[in-house]
Amino acid sequence: MKKSILLALVYCLSVFALFPDNAYAMHIAEGFLPMKWAAFWWIVILPFLMAGLRSINKTVKDNANLKMLLAMAGAFAFVLSALKIPSVTGSSSHPTGVGLGAILFGPAAMSVLGVIVLIFQAVLLAHGGLTTLGANTFSMAIVGPFVSYGIYRGLQKLGVSRSICVFLATALGDLGTYITTSLQLAFAFPSTQGGVMASATKFMGIFAVTQIPLAVSEGLLTVLVFNLLTKY
Amino acid sequence: MINIDQYVYANKLLTIHPAEKSFLAMATMVVCLISTSIYTPIMALTLMAGLIIFKADIPAKFFGHLMLIPIAFLVMGELTLAISISDHAEGFLYHFVVGDILIGVTATDLDKAVLLLSKSLGSVSCLYFLALTTPMLEITSVLRKLKVPALFLELMSLIYRLIFVLLDSAATIRTSQSSRLGYVNWNSSFRSTSQLFYALLIKSFQRSQALATALEARCYQGDIRVLEKEFPCSVRNYIIISIIEVSLILLNFYIGGGKLFG
C-alpha cells in the first residue's frame, strides 16, 4: 500500500513539473479521437449550435449593442483562458471561464461563443484541435455551461448565499467538463480489460490531479470577481 | 502565451489561396485519422514540417516549440491507454506488482498507443500548417464559401479583433499591478488576478458600447458586410494536393500495419 501512495505522489509531482499549462490539458489534442468519434461529437453539437445561433439571431437583429456585447463576451472568455491564475496547489493554471460566462450570458449563447473560442485556441494558441472540436465543444461549451447555469439557478431558488452559489456553479461546471472529457476518451478507447468503465476510471484518476485544484481555484476566483461586480 | 498570430502575417505562403491551404491541411488530417499504419502520419508530419519550415519560412525552433504543446495531453492520454491493471500476468509485455494487483503494458495496447501517437502528431502538424500560413480572417472567408451562417462568421471576426484589444488591456493592467508589487506572493497574486478579471470585464463592457456606437454612426443596419481580399486560384495546386493525398493513402495500403510490438 505504501508503495502505491508513493507512486501516486511521484506521479502528481511529475504532472506538476511537466505540465505548467495544465488546464489546456483538458482539450483533447488534434487527431487523438478516431474518425468515427470525432464525427459523432461534431454531429452531437450541431443542434446545440443551431439553437444557439437562432436565439442569438433573434436578439441581435438591428441591435448593434447586443452583437458587440456578445462578441466582447467571446473575446473576454478567450483572453481569460489565456491568462494564468494562481492555483490552490501553489502552481498556476488557466481558467476555463465557463462558469463566469454561463452565469453572466446564459448557457445558450455560451455554446456558440464556446465553439469560436475553441477554434481560436486551436489556431492561435495550439491548444485542442479541429477534428476534436466537436468533442471539446460538447464538454467545455455545452456540458460545462449547462451544469454551471443549472446549479447557479437551482441553488439560488433554494436561497443559498450568492458566494456559495457562484463557487459551486463554477467548480462543478469545471468538474462536469472534466468528467465529460474522461468519458469521451473512455468511449473512444475502452480498456481491453474492463471496457469503458475501467477506462473512464483511469482517465478520471489521471486528470483529477490537475482538474480538481483548478476547479477550486477558479471557483474561489469567480466568487471574488462576482463580489466586485455586485458591490459596484 | 504562445502567439502563432505573430508569425502568420510574415509567412511566405501568405499569397496562396486560403482554400488551397485549408484543403491540403484538412485532407491530410483526415488521411492521418483513417490511417492504419504509422508510416502515413509520419510522412504527413515530415511533409508539413518541410512546408512550414522551408516554404513558409517559419523558424524551425518555433515550430519545434509548437509541437511540444500537445505533448502534455498526449503523454497523459497515452499512459492511460497503454497501462492496464489486472490481477494476473497473462498477456503483459512488461509489468510490476503493487500490493496484490499488477500494473503493466500489453503488446496490443502498446501498438495501439504508438499508432495513436503518430496519428495525433501527424494531424497536429496539419493544424499548424493551416494556423501558421493562413490568417484567421482568411479562414473565415473559406468558411463563408462553405456556407457557414453569416452571424457565426460575423461573431468570429469581431471576436478576433477584440481579442487583441483586450489582450492589450490585460497586459497593461498586469504591468501596472506588477509595478505595484501585485504578484509577489500567492496572496497578492490571487487578489490581483481577481481584480484583473473584474477590470477586464468592465472594460470589455464599456468598449463594446463604444464600438456599437461607432458601427451605428456608419449606417449599421443589422449585418456586418465587408469586402474580402481576392486571391488568384490555382488548379495546378489542387492537382498537386490531390496527388499528395492519394499517395499517402496508397502508402498506407502498401506498407501496411507497421506493428512494432505485436
Added chain:
Amino acid sequence: MVETILEAEDIEYTYTDGTKALRKVNMVVRCGEKIAVLGSNGAGKSTLFLHFNAILQPERGCIRFHGRKLSYKKDEIMELRRKIGIVFQDPDNQLFSASVLQEVSFGPMNLGLSEAEVRNCVEKALRATEISDLIDRPTHILSFGQKKRVSIADILAMEPEVIIFDEPTAWLDPRHAREFMQLLDELSQQGKTIIISTHDVDLAYSWADRIFVMKQGQVLTDGKPEEVFCQQEVISSADLNRPWLVETHDEFIRLGLLPSSTCLPRNKEELYESLARPCYNVFRHF
C-alpha cells in the same frame, strides 16, 4: 451668404444616469467652414456630436440638416449618417474589423453600392490618408498613428459632406499632429465642412474659421478666433488658456512694442512680421 449645412437649435439632453449633458445648445455650421469646439473634459462636446449623427435624439430642440428639421425616420437617419461622419477619439473604440480592407469597406457597403464602387471608395480613402500600402494588413498590428489614419479613412470612404473629429490630436506626437492638420486642410480645400473638438487652444486658434466654447453642456460664446479669445473671462471660466500668440500679442501692446490697433496675428509668421514692420522696428537702424 454661404448656405447653412448643419444646425442645432436649443437642444437639451440628459443621460439616463441623470447627468444633464446639454442645456439649450445652439450651433450653426455653414458649408465649407472649419469649426473648432473648445471645452474641458465633460463639457458636452462628444454628446453634441452624437446628436449631429442621429445616434442620440435631443429631448428638446431640434437638429436641422440643409435646413430640414430631422424627423428621425429610418431613411433620413441613414442619409444623415452618410453625409455626416464622426471620427472617434480612440481608434480602438472605432475599428471593429480584423483587416484594413474590411474595416474601411464597411461604411460604403452599408450604402448599398456595388462591389466595384465600394472598392473604388476604399482605395480613394486610403490614398487620401496615405495608407494604401496597409490595405491587406490586420488591424491589430498597426501603430497608434496608423490606426488613427484608418479611422479617418473609414469615414472618408463614405464621402461625407461634414466630418467631425473628436479630439483628433490627443496622443499624437508633434510630427503626427502636424501631418494630421495638413490632412485636415486638404479635406477642407476639397470642400468638406470640418468640425473638431479639442482643448488645444493654440491649434484651434490658428486653424479654425470659427470657434465655439462649451462648458457644462452650454455654449458660452462663439465667433471668429480673434473675437473669442479676446473674452478673457469666458476663456478662463471654461478652464481654457489663451493661445500664446494672443497672449504675446497683448503683452507687446502693453509694453508698447505694437500699437494697440494691430490686428491679432493668426500664426507666428504674422506676429514676427508685425514686429518687423519698419515704422516700429527702431533697432534695425541702430
Added chain:
Amino acid sequence: MVETILEAEDIEYTYTDGTKALRKVNMVVRCGEKIAVLGSNGAGKSTLFLHFNAILQPERGCIRFHGRKLSYKKDEIMELRRKIGIVFQDPDNQLFSASVLQEVSFGPMNLGLSEAEVRNCVEKALRATEISDLIDRPTHILSFGQKKRVSIADILAMEPEVIIFDEPTAWLDPRHAREFMQLLDELSQQGKTIIISTHDVDLAYSWADRIFVMKQGQVLTDGKPEEVFCQQEVISSADLNRPWLVETHDEFIRLGLLPSSTCLPRNKEELYESLARPCYNVFRHF
C-alpha cells in the same frame, strides 16, 4: 555633488517580435531632480521606464539604484518597486480596482503593512492629490481628470523616492494640466525625484531641470533645457518642435529687439520682462 539615485548604463532591449526598443541607453538621475524625457511615440521612453521598475530586464547593460547594480533578486525587486513608482499614461488602463479605496490601498497592502498603516498611507495620498472625498467611489464612473489623480495617489501611497510619469498631461484640459504641474512642483519640493515623459516641449522647457531627447531607442542628447533646445537639428530630427518661448526669443534677437547675448527665458514672464527692460523699450518714451 548631489547623489546619483538612478542610473541606466548602456542598456539594450529587444521585444519578442524583434523590435529593437533600446540601443545603448545611458541615463543618470540625481536625487531631487526634475527630469523630462522627450521623444515621439515609439522612441523607447516607456520601455526605458519599465526597466527602472524592474518590470523589464535589460538584455545588455545594467540599472543601478543608489549606486548598487540590480541583481533582480526577489527582495531587491520588491524594494525597487516600492521606491520607484510609475504613473502610467492612460489611467483607464492603470486603474483596475472597483473602488478608489481599494485601488489606492493595493500598493501598500502588497508591502505587508498593517491595516491601520495602509489606511494612513491611503488617506495621506488622497489628501495630497486632493481627492479625499472620492474615497468610496467606484473607479469606473470617475471623470478622466479624477482617474488621473487616483492613478497618482496609487503611487504616492507607497511613498516612493522617485516617481515616473508617462505622458502625464496627455488628454488633460488646460486647467487640469496646470493643476497637475502644481502638484508635480509640490512633490518635488518634498524632495521626490521626478521623471516625466512627454512630447509637449513647452511644458518640458519651463518645468525640467534636465532634458533627455530620445529617438528610436537612443538618447540623442541631454542637458539643461536651454542647452538642449539650442540644438535645432537634434530637436527636429527627433520629430519635436522648439518651445515657443525659445522660438520667439530667437526671433526677437533676429529682429534686433533683444541683444543676442540675452539669456533664454524660462517662462513667459521672463520673456516679457526682458523686453520691458528700459534700455530696449524705446516706445515707452514716445
